[in-house]
Amino acid sequence: MASCAVSDLPDGRRVIALAGRLDAASVPSIWDPVHRALDDAPARPVTVDAAEVESCDGAGIALLVDLASHARAAPVEVVRMRPDVDTLYRQFDLARLEHDLDPPPKPLGVVPEIGRATYRVSRDLAEMVSFVGALAAALAYAIAHPASVRWRDVWRICEGVGADALPIVALISFLLGLILAFQSAVPMKRFGAEIFVADLLGLSVLRELGPLMTAILLAGRSGAAFAAEIGTMTVNQEVDALTTMGLDPVRFLVTPRIIAALLMTPLLTLFANLVALAGGALTMETFQIPLVTFFKELDSAVDITDFMAGWAKSFVFAFLIAAVGCMRGLQTSAGASAVGDSATRAVVSGIILLVIADGIFAYLYFVLDI
Amino acid sequence: MADADPLIVVDDLTVGYDERVILEHVSFSVARGEVFVILGGSGSGKSTLLKHMIGLYPPLEGRVVIDGRDLTAAEGDERRDILKGIGVMYQSGALFGSMTLAENVRLPLEEYTALPAAAIDLVARMKLELVGLEQFSGHLPAEISGGMQKRAAIARAMALDPPILFLDEPSAGLDPITSAELDALILRLRRALGMTFVIVTHELPSIYAIADRVIMLDKRTRGISAVGDPRVLRDESDDAYVRQFFRREAEAAAA
16 A cells, blocks of 8 residues: 655645555555645645655556656655665656657648548559559460469369359359349239249349349459458568569469459359349249249340340459459558458459449440340 | 679668658678678668568669669569579568478479479479478478478578578577578588578677678668678777677667
């Protein structure tokens, strides 16, 4: 326990006598009373008598340092410390402790913040442009020299992007077909038009939802995985190692991933289309539309152009997701959260790009009357 | 020794990141066959200098010439050609985590040579034997210890028999015995293959054991505070900070 006693001497000096163990447990109880004693009489010189202080830890020394460097009209001195307390106390330079020597930076004003954000966005865009250039060069090189592609890596990545994604793609597509068919069959039944659910499902799944849902799943699974994988390699200096070996990280890390995504995504899209239609067909069974009738109606409603219009998108989507995932990975900075940030940014940018690309496709198909 | 036959020339180099300058107008050269050590206190820019010497970052000013060719200005095939002549061992090893040790060592051989697969395999195993890891060739980097990873990284850096090896803190985090083994390996390679080493470290025993020459970076001046034989610097340097560094004295003791 610690205690403090305040007394005023006839010469005007105030004495604060501290006693006991000054540690993290006892200092809180005397911190305020001691400071009040200082502030009550700002003009009186103060002597802090530490003769009875038995021991000090960090908190105790902090109290003594704080008293000694207290800003007031009259001086404060700490006296009669025991030798061991004195040794601890003398480790610190009071002048350097008076204020924070490395204060947190002041928040910027609105204008500088806008400037900084603009700079960040423009730098991001510039990086994107130079990445697209490097990627185009690497892909052109891969097409001209197929033997230079690390095919072993391509097959390994194909497994992760394609085969391993089958269950989740199957589940989501099946449910999508099922729900879409059910939601549209209920109102259409009122008009006796439930057979046209096959038309609706066929067109929406083949032209739009099949490729888009597969691509969104790909962005969440593989886009994030690419960013995290390459990001970890960046943090571990593996990308630096490639660079100093004279091997281009884009050719070495990005090309195989883009090829794998381009090979697998269209196949996954085919599979997703099929499973979604199967889900829809199953729902329609419960509305007394037999499978044969459903598929006959589907056959009459959609043609190969509808299918190709959707399927063509899957190649573009695959390219965008893989490229942005790899780019975010290569942009990874240092620090524990960097890889997570890259993965998040890969998914967000991937989905934004998907939606933009899908909009462009919709407009193009409208103009071209496809 | 340095000026007789320089293999690496660092000419008026200013390095830093963005606007933060870390070293200013640094010039020195490394002779062929030399074990050259870059040392300095924490934050003095040792690793930054090394990263600029191997062309990972463009310098703010100045140039790095390796074997008569300017790495700073080189692009494309010329740059690849210069980089082929250097091997780098990173502080963390930086082995490719998805590849076994043998695959790591094979990679530069596969990329740069037309050797048949059997020959590449044999060369890779020989390099691993050189660093005493032949029985771990099928292990992944995560399956071996930190010291082993560093040795494997040296094997990979030597895959193409580059005349120059850059090592970033090779003995950091190693026990004294492994560290001494690494020193012995460096001396053996220098003797047997005439390689030149540029090493960033502040392990004093290691410096005395292997260094021909050291340069010492000083963050107060953002430049070089001493160049020379480490033993001579320890005993005869005029600079109190240099003597203090070599004698491993705390700041207060020297003051």
